[in-house]
Amino acid sequence: EPEVTQTPSHQVTQMGQEVILRCVPISNHLYFYWYRQILGQKVEFLVSFYNNEISEKSEIFDDQFSVERPDGSNFTLKIRSTKLEDSAMYFCASSPGTGLNTIYFGEGSWLTVV
Amino acid sequence: GQQVMQIPQYQHVQEGEDFTTYCNSSTTLSNIQWYKQRPGGHPVFLIQLVKSGEVKKQKRLTFQFGEAKKNSSLHITATQTTDVGTYFCAGHGTYNTDKLIFGTGTRLQVFP
Known part of the structure; x- marks a missing residue:
């Protein structure tokens, strides 16, 4: 079964450093997402991406965050200047369409900011 | 903003007992999806309900969507x-x- 793959699985970074999390969505999917989950809490929507642009973003997705699809397969989340509170599991997800479609989550990238 | 609460927060049961979790939204939802996340894992899609009052079953799991599409x-x-x-x-x-x-x-924690 096709999967969403994410790298790295775990990254430790110093506060203020830039981090790039990478994702390869399922190949025939058109919508891509980033969600995050702070330890022990619920999953929170960050951003959705369609047709090479952001289609929707949450209030969490401020100017320090950016997303990019640099080639035909990768989808990245960049955090420019990490803060301690950015420590979380970041899930990439994709879906064939929006709205009522099933969303497939990757296994996550665990980010620890020290 | 829109909030979706679930109760209970934790449930410990003996193997063989039944379990129910309830989901309540502050506003109407167009659909409801259910996910399972194993410890240390990622959310895995279980099912989607779209119609008011809809009930779906998957083996031992029964899912309901409320008439008002809020729970x-x-x-x-x-x-x-x-x-x-x-x-x-x-x-x-x-x-x-x-x-x-x-x-x-x-x-959910299940004790053997």
């Missing part, structure tokens, strides 16, 4: 140790939003 429930009959994990409901507020709003989750 939902997941019932597991005769729990097994493999049911351990956190169960999240999630929904879209409207049909034209990408944002999936997750509930607060119910963590």
